[in-house]
Amino acid sequence: MRSFFRTDAQPSGVATWLLSILLFGLLIGAYLAGSYYRHQENPQDKVMPTVSEMLDGLKRAAFEPDRNGDLRLWIDTLASARRFGIAIGVVLLAIPLGVGMGLFPYVEAVFYRFIVFFDKIPALSVLPILFIIFGLDELSKIALIVIGVFPTVALEAHLRAKSIPREQIHKAQTLGASEPEIAYRIVMPQIFPKMLETIRLNLKAAMLLLIAGESLAATVGLGYRIFVVRRYVAMDIIIPYVLWMTGLLFLTDWFIQWVIRRRYVWVDK
Amino acid sequence: MLAANPYLISLQGVEVSYPKNGNGDSGRSVILNNVRLNIRAGEFLSLVGPTGCGKSTILRLILGAQFPTRGQVLVDGQPVSGVDRDRGVVFQRYSLFPHLTVVENIAYGPLLERTSMPQRLLYTPAYRRIRRESLAEAREYLVRIGLNPWDGDKFPYELSGGMQQRVAIAQALMMQPKILLMDEPFGALDHNTRLAMQLLILDQWEDYRMTIIFVTHDLEEACYVGTRVIGLSQYWSDDEGKPGVGAVIVTDLPTPGGHPKPTAIRATAEFNALLEQVRHDALDPANRQRLQQFNLFHQDALKPEPLSAAKVSEAKEGTDA
Numbered sequence: 125m126r127s128f129f130r131t132d133a134q135p136s137g138v139a140t141w142l143l144s145i146l147l148f149g150l151l152i153g154a155y156l157a158g159s160y161y162r163h164q165e166n167p168q169d170k171v172m173p174t175v176s177e178m179l180d181g182l183k184r185a186a187f188e189p190d191r192n193g194d195l196r197l198w199i200d201t202l203a204s205a206r207r208f209g210i211a212i213g214v215v216l217l218a219i220p221l222g223v224g225m226g227l228f229p230y231v232e233a234v235f236y237r238f239i240v241f242f243d244k245i246p247a248l249s250v251l252p253i254l255f256i257i258f259g260l261d262e263l264s265k266i267a268l269i270v271i272g273v274f275p276t277v278a279l280e281a282h283l284r285a286k287s288i289p290r291e292q293i294h295k296a297q298t299l300g301a302s303e304p305e306i307a308y309r310i311v312m313p314q315i316f317p318k319m320l321e322t323i324r325l326n327l328k329a330a331m332l333l334l335i336a337g338e339s340l341a342a343t344v345g346l347g348y349r350i351f352v353v354r355r356y357v358a359m360d361i362i363i364p365y366v367l368w369m370t371g372l373l374f375l376t377d378w379f380i381q382w383v384i385r386r387r388y389v390w391v392d393k
Numbered sequence: 394m395l396a397a398n399p400y401l402i403s404l405q406g407v408e409v410s411y412p413k414n415g416n417g418d419s420g421r422s423v424i425l426n427n428v429r430l431n432i433r434a435g436e437f438l439s440l441v442g443p444t445g446c447g448k449s450t451i452l453r454l455i456l457g458a459q460f461p462t463r464g465q466v467l468v469d470g471q472p473v474s475g476v477d478r479d480r481g482v483v484f485q486r487y488s489l490f491p492h493l494t495v496v497e498n499i500a501y502g503p504l505l506e507r508t509s510m511p512q513r514l515l516y517t518p519a520y521r522r523i524r525r526e527s528l529a530e531a532r533e534y535l536v537r538i539g540l541n542p543w544d545g546d547k548f549p550y551e552l553s554g555g556m557q558q559r560v561a562i563a564q565a566l567m568m569q570p571k572i573l574l575m576d577e578p579f580g581a582l583d584h585n586t587r588l589a590m591q592l593l594i595l596d597q598w599e600d601y602r603m604t605i606i607f608v609t610h611d612l613e614e615a616c617y618v619g620t621r622v623i624g625l626s627q628y629w630s631d632d633e634g635k636p637g638v639g640a641v642i643v644t645d646l647p648t649p650g651g652h653p654k655p656t657a658i659r660a661t662a663e664f665n666a667l668l669e670q671v672r673h674d675a676l677d678p679a680n681r682q683r684l685q686q687f688n689l690f691h692q693d694a695l696k697p698e699p700l701s702a703a704k705v706s707e708a709k710e711g712t713d714a
Contacts, residue, residue, distance in 0.1 A: 289487040294458050296490075297476035299502035299568060305510070313492045390491050393550035 173360040181360030203344040211269035218274045219319050222281020223312045239275045247272030265337035272333045273326050280322045284315040317388035324380040402432040406464035420706040426639030426699040439619030440608045446627050446640040448608045452574050481565035485577045488561030489549040496545035499531035502568040538563045555586035573605045595653040624675025638702045643687050644674040645694035
């Protein structure tokens with residue numbers, strides 16, 4: 125047991141791999157066992173579907189048109205992705221705003237406290253207000269994500285812009301750069317890969333807000349679907365959908381990391 | 394200025410001070426006390442002094458990054474109003490833009506000059522062509538500063554400290570500034586690299602004959618590269634023997650030998666005597682010379698007229714620093 129807690133331990137590749145799947149194995153094993161026993165008692169059990177039932181549910185959602193002739197999985201994914209994409213697009217505007225705040229004291233004076241205020245509001249608590257003002261369709265759901273994530277990104281950009289060494293700014297001025305030039309061709313490109321990191325770390329929060337919005341008032345979408353089929357205890361839809369969403373988040377996360385590594389070789393060196 | 398002013402840079406009664414507390418009641422903390430300094434065009438001025446005495450402050454005043462609480466900083470007869478193209482700067486660190494390659498860094502200033510903002514924003518063909526030409530020009534320049542043309546596409550993080558400083562110097566010199574300000578540019582480099590860089594900057598000075606103000610900790614470096622050595626120090630006392638507040642110029646000496654000097658001069662007795670003199674005058678905390686004893690032998694040296702602590706704390710019109 126003592127060798128387990130050695131800081132200088134060097135587990136072999138095989139050992140690391142085995143240990144990594146250990147907990148997954150336990151969880152999946154417990155689930156499969158539970159599912160099996162429940163099905164022994166009640167073959168119609170819906171709470172813990174078997175793997176084949178879940179695959180079936182996924183196939184139905186992906187390949188069999190429903191009442192309206194749509195393929196559920198894809199229209200849900202598309203609807204959610206659209207809302208998510210538009211929201212993140214708006215959130216990107218927080219970067220130039222944050223840079224402006226960090227470099228120009230007047231801009232900071234106007235925006236800083238305002239954004240800090242919105243940063244402290246628990247985003248979800250604003251949702252009823254959004255529904256009342258903007259109705260129940262797309263705008264309120266996108267606005268929710270924006271309100272939740274925009275302040276974080278803006279404040280981070282603000283801090284990073286402030287921490288650019290003054291020497292660089294003076295250097296740029298001696299080279300004839302105007303103030304907007306300095307902000308948007310010297311400071312912003314430098315902090316942009318870090319901002320991508322910040323957005324990557326906030327994907328989880330954004331997704332949370334998306335699902336919350338969809339669960340309450342939508343007619344299509346990944347979040348909508350899992351909450352609507354809850355009434356039928358359709359775990360054979362819910363669990364695959366959850367795994368699907370997790371997979372999409374993983375992909376987006378990896379993609380952003382890849383972009384940073386490829387396009388911004390110089391960061392952090 | 395009606396008569397021809399022979400001085401490119403002029404510090405006239407420059408004081409830099411801060412209120413000790415927020416309210417200014419308990420007096421002011423003085424960095425530079427009524428500093429007076431005249432510099433001609435084409436001089437290579439070395440500025441030495443104890444750590445924290447205000448050498449970098451003087452540099453920032455001339456650069457335009459900081460403004461004096463009292464007095465004036467004149468360049469070409471005009472007060473300095475901000476940082477602009479007339480003055481180039483090389484810092485000890487953070488000199489280059491990390492997100493641009495070496496040639497992009499070097500060509501940055503010229504490219505800004507040759508193109509307009511709309512051209513850059515729209516990425517016009519004209520801009521692309523000018524950019525290509527400027528980068529090619531920058532690449533040719535690399536050889537002159539001792540780098541290889543293929544180093545041009547590297548990012549600053551891939552270069553050693555010495556190479557980065559070479560690029561930083563090139564970046565500043567591409568703008569052909571009248572005044573080049575260098576704030577301990579070789580301080581972070583090892584001894585041999587530092588010697589090579591001293592020769593580099595002397596070469597560039599020979600070619601361009603701009604005015605260089607060179608701040609350094611290294612006395613030998615200061616006396617070797619400079620035509621004039623200025624010691625700024627807070628270790629002085631006034632005529633009555635009371636310790637002075639803030640820093641003044643305690644030493645202003647021309648350096649021996651021709652310009653640029655042969656490297657052999659470092660071994661001569663005359664050179665080393667100068668070193669010792671400056672070290673004793675400016676850097677020795679135990680030696681608080683009185684005003685009359687300052688060695689101000691350069692032809693342009695000015696007798697300092699520092700203010701007492703009480704005078705400095707006198708209420709001033711205008712905003713506090």
